Amino acid sequence: DTQMTQSPSSVSASVGDRVIITCRATQDIANWLAWYQQKPGKAPKFLIYATSNLQSGVPSRFSGGGSGTDFTLTISSLQPEDSGTYYCQQTNSLPFTFGPGTKVDIK
Amino acid sequence: EVRLLESGGILVQPGGSLRLSCVASGFNFTTSGVSWVRQAPGKGLEWVSGMNSRGDGTKYADSVKGRFTMSRDISKNTLYLEMQSLRAEDTAVYYCAKVCRNNWNYGLSYWGQGTLVTVSS
Numbered sequence: 473d474t475q476m477t478q479s480p481s482s483v484s485a486s487v488g489d490r491v492i493i494t495c496r497a498t499q500d501i502a503n504w505l506a507w508y509q510q511k512p513g514k515a516p517k518f519l520i521y522a523t524s525n526l527q528s529g530v531p532s533r534f535s536g537g538g539s540g541t542d543f544t545l546t547i548s549s550l551q552p553e554d555s556g557t558y559y560c561q562q563t564n565s566l567p568f569t570f571g572p573g574t575k576v577d578i579k
Numbered sequence: 580e581v582r583l584l585e586s587g588g589i590l591v592q593p594g595g596s597l598r599l600s601c602v603a604s605g606f607n608f609t610t611s612g613v614s615w616v617r618q619a620p621g622k623g624l625e626w627v628s629g630m631n632s633r634g635d636g637t638k639y640a641d642s643v644k645g646r647f648t649m650s651r652d653i654s655k656n657t658l659y660l661e662m663q664s665l666r667a668e669d670t671a672v673y674y675c676a677k678v679c680r681n682n683w684n685y686g687l688s689y690w691g692q693g694t695l696v697t698v699s700s
Contacts, residue, residue, distance in 0.1 A: 473641075504684045506679075506685065506686030506687070508624075508686075508687075510624075514692075515674055515690035515691060515692055515693055516616075516624065516674075516687075516690055517690075518679065518686060518687060518688045518689070518690075521679055521685040521686045521688075522684065522685060527679075527688060559623065559624055561624070561626075561686060561687075563683060563684045563685065563686050564684070566629075566638050567626050567638075567640045567641070568614075568626045568629070568683075568686075569626065570623055570624040570625065570626065571623070572623050573623050573624075
C-alpha cells in the first residue's frame with residue numbers, strides 16, 4: 473500500500489500569511505493526489521484534484537503542486553475561515569490512502 | 580444539488596452486525612462511483628470501500644475485507660454498508676462520498692454528514 477505523510481502536523485499563522493503544507497507518498501503516484509479541508513464535527517470538503525485542479529467554488533488562494541512523491545498545498549493569503557485540518561489523499565492505487573492531516577490555526 | 584445522507588449508526592457489541600445506509604440525491608449511482616470512508620474519534624480519515632458506477636466492481640480496505648459488504652439499490656438511490664464481526668477498532672464516523680466526475684483518480688467530491696458507529700460492550 474502507498475503510505476502518505478504530511479508536514480507540518482500543525483501550523484499557526486496570521487491572517488494574510490502564506491501557508492504551505494507538504495504531502496509525501498512512499499511511491500510514485502504521478503499526479504494523482506487530492507486535498508480536503510475538514511472543520512471540527514463536519515465532513516471533509518473537497519478542495520483540489522489531480523494535484524493542482526481546484527474544485528468548483530474553492531477560492532483561488534488555494535493552489536496545489538508537485539508530482540511523483542512530493543506535493544504541496546499552498547494557501548497564498550490565509551483567511552480566518554481557512555482554519556481546520558487538511559488531508560491529502562493519493563488516488564493512484566487502491567487503497568486510496570490519506571495523509572495524517574495538518575491542523576491550521578489562526579493566530 | 581448533490582446530497583448524501585447516511586443513517587444506521589448505533590452502539591453495537593463486539594462481534595455484532597450492522598447495516599449503514601446512504602441515500603443520494605442530485606445524481607444517480609449508475610453515473611458515478613461511490614465510496615465509504617471512516618474516521619475514528621480524534622483520528623484521521625481511512626478509505627474503507629468503493630463501488631464503480633456499473634456496480635460490478637467493489638473494493639475494500641484490508642482492515643474490513645471479508646467482514647464488510649458494500650451494495651446498492653438503484654431504485655431507491657441508496658447505498659449500503661453491511662458490517663459483520665464488528666470490533667472495537669471499527670468505532671468511527673462513517674461517511675459515504677461521491678467520486679469526482681466518475682473518475683477514481685480525482686478523489687471524492689461530495690460527502691454526507693456521517694453516521695457514528697460505536698462498538699463496545
